[in-house]
Amino acid sequence: MDKFDVIIVGGGFSGLLCAKELSAKNLSVKVIEEHNEIGYPNKCSGVISSKTMQLLNFPLSKNIVENRFSKIVFYSPGSIKLSLDFKENEIFVLNRYNLDNYLAEEAIKNGAEISILSKATSFLQNDNEVKIKVNDNQILASNYLVDARVLLESLI
Ligand SMILES: Cc1cc2nc3c(=O)[nH]c(=O)nc-3n(C[C@H](O)[C@H](O)[C@H](O)COP(=O)(O)OP(=O)(O)OC[C@H]3O[C@@H](n4cnc5c(N)ncnc54)[C@H](O)[C@@H]3O)c2cc1C
Numbered sequence: 001m002d003k004f005d006v007i008i009v010g011g012g013f014s015g016l017l018c019a020k021e022l023s024a025k026n027l028s029v030k031v032i033e034e035h036n037e038i039g040y041p042n043k044c045s046g047v048i049s050s051k052t053m054q055l056l057n058f059p060l061s062k063n064i065v066e067n068r069f070s071k072i073v074f075y076s077p078g079s080i081k082l083s084l085d086f087k088e089n090e091i092f093v094l095n096r097y098n099l100d101n102y103l104a105e106e107a108i109k110n111g112a113e114i115s116i117l118s119k120a121t122s123f124l125q126n127d128n129e130v131k132i133k134v135n136d137n138q139i140l141a142s143n144y145l146v147d148a149r150v151l152l153e154s155l156i
Helices: 013-024 050-056 096-109
Strands: 003-009 029-032 047-049 065-069 071-075 081-085 091-094 113-115 120-125 130-134 138-147
Touching (some): 003 013, 003 130, 029 138, 050 091, 091 096
Antiparallel strands (some): 120 130
């Protein structure tokens, strides 16, 4: 049975960022993603503030930033116009497909493993480790489990 320091269930933004950061600390990391492709299907518009952008420190290359703007104008049916100015805090529109794939590539460069078409169906925890059942036919073990599925339904 394969054993890792950390298994991350969910290869979306949170799971992949976590995988990138933890694998950079020389931990053995495995990401389990149920879909057949990282970043797809994309259900996110990718709008974030420049403060978040600074915090996450993503490269502006790699086709991650699709657009940036500093003003939003709303026009009501009654011709009322409302402007929101973000001069101090620009808005970025990120390409979530490219962003998720960038994070996956960085995690893999650090030594992380990513398995697609792998759905975690249950887990068992004891004092020493967590055992995760994948696709109902494979068992993986780890010291820590990160639940990065967006839906918080129980794994059990
Ligand atoms: C229509 C829409 C527009 C949005 N626009 C914005 C926006 O403009 N700006 C913004 O900041 N946020 C936006 N969001 C929110 C943003 O998309 C989420 O906050 C973000 O994707 C959450 O990341 P995550 O990694 O937690 O979840 P996800 O990106 O959803 O990743 C979870 C992953 O877990 C996988 N998974 C689930 N269960 C299992 C399992 N049992 N086994 C294996 N894998 C599993 C899924 O396949 C998925 O890949 C938007 C959301 C929606 C729906």
